[in-house]
Amino acid sequence: MDQRVTVAIIEDHPVVTEGVASWIRSDPGQRVMLVHTARDLAMLTGVAADVVILDLELSGELVTAQIPELVAGGYRVVAFSGHTDPAIVMDTLDSGAHAYVSKDEGREHLVEAVLAAAADRPYVTRSQARAMLADERAARPALSEQERQALLLWFQGMSKASVGRRMAISENTVRQYISRARAKYAATGRTAPSKDALLARAIEDGVIKASEIAPYRSFARGPDDRPG
Numbered sequence: 462m463d464q465r466v467t468v469a470i471i472e473d474h475p476v477v478t479e480g481v482a483s484w485i486r487s488d489p490g491q492r493v494m495l496v497h498t499a500r501d502l503a504m505l506t507g508v509a510a511d512v513v514i515l516d517l518e519l520s521g522e523l524v525t526a527q528i529p530e531l532v533a534g535g536y537r538v539v540a541f542s543g544h545t546d547p548a549i550v551m552d553t554l555d556s557g558a559h560a561y562v563s564k565d566e567g568r569e570h571l572v573e574a575v576l577a578a579a580a581d582r583p584y585v586t587r588s589q590a591r592a593m594l595a596d597e598r599a600a601r602p603a604l605s606e607q608e609r610q611a612l613l614l615w616f617q618g619m620s621k622a623s624v625g626r627r628m629a630i631s632e633n634t635v636r637q638y639i640s641r642a643r644a645k646y647a648a649t650g651r652t653a654p655s656k657d658a659l660l661a662r663a664i665e666d667g668v669i670k671a672s673e674i675a676p677y678r679s680f681a682r683g684p685d686d687r688p689g
Contacts, residue, residue: 466579469497469510472541473519477564481514481541481571488572502527510536511579514571517542517553525549525556532557532634537578541567550592555605559637563588581636583644590648602645604668611638616660616674 468485472478478498485493497508501519513536517523531538540558543565544550550561559578562570563586570586577584604612607628614624615635625632639659646653646662653659663669 465492465494466512466576467494467496467510468512468514468575469499469505469508469536470495470514471499471502471505471519472514472516473500474516477516481567484568484572493572493575502531505531512537512539512559512575514539514541514575515558517544517549523549525553528553528556528558532637533630535631535633537581537633537637539571539574539578541571545588545591547592547595550589551603554589554592554641555603557634557637559641560584560586561589561592562586581633581640583640583647585644585648589644602649602666604642604645604663605638608638608642609668611635612642612659612663613669613673615639616656616663616669 470478470481472481482495482498485495496510497505499505499508502515502524505513513531515524515528515531515538517525517540528538528540538558540553540561542549542553542561542563545563553561560574562574566586566588570584574584574586607630610628611624614627615621619627621635621639622632624635628635642663643653643659646659651662653662660669660674664671
C-alpha cells in the first residue's frame with residue numbers, strides 16, 4: 462500500500478523543478494511522490510497533493526499573499542526560495558507556510574521539510590532560524606494574530622477541531638499554527654514541547670495574559686491546581 466507523501470512543485474524555472482524532482486527520486490526511503498509540476502499557481506487548481514513546494518517568486522513577482530488561499534484549500538506549503546531576507550521569510554511564515562527552505566539549502570533540507578509539513582511537525586532550517594532570531598518586533602518570538610488566537614482558544618480548553626470551527630479554518634491549519642509557535646520558541650533556544658510549557662512561554666512573554674485563560678491556574682502548585 463502506497464503511503465508516500467504526495468507533493469506538487471510550483472516553480473517557473475524548469476532546471477530547478479528537475480533538481481527538486483531528482484532529490485525526491487533519490488530519497489532512499491522513497492517517502493515522497495511527485496504528482497504535479499507547474500509554472501504558476503493557476504495550474505494547481507484541482508490537483509490533489511499533501512504538500513506544495515512553492516517558489517516564492519513566479520514570473521518576477523512575489524506570491525506570498527497567495528499562501529493563505531493555498532492553506533485554506535487544504536495544502537501544506539513549503540516555501541522554496543532564493544530570498545533570505547528575514548522580513549520576507551517571516552512574512553512567508555506568517556502567511557501560513559509550514560516551513561521556509563532557501564535554495565542553497567534545498568538539497569539538504571527540502572525533502573525532510575516536506576515530510577515534516579505532511580506530519581504537522583515543526584521543521585526549522587538555518588535560514589528560517591536566522592530570520593526568527595533577527596526578528597526585532599515586539600514580544601519576540603513574534604506570533605501572528607492568527608497564531609495567537611489559535612493558541613488562546615486551545616489554551617482555554619477547546620479541541621483543535623473546535624478551534625478550527627471557531628476561526629473558520631481547518632483543523633490542520635490550527636495544528637500548523639501551534640507547531641509554528643513551538644518552532645519559533647525552539648529557534649530562540651526556549652523549547653516548549655508540551656501544552657503547559659507553551660502556555661508558560663506565552664504568558665511569560667505577554668503574548669497571552671493569564672486572565673484570558675478562563676480555567677487557568679498556576680500549574681506549578683500541584684496536581685489539583687493544574688488546568689483540565
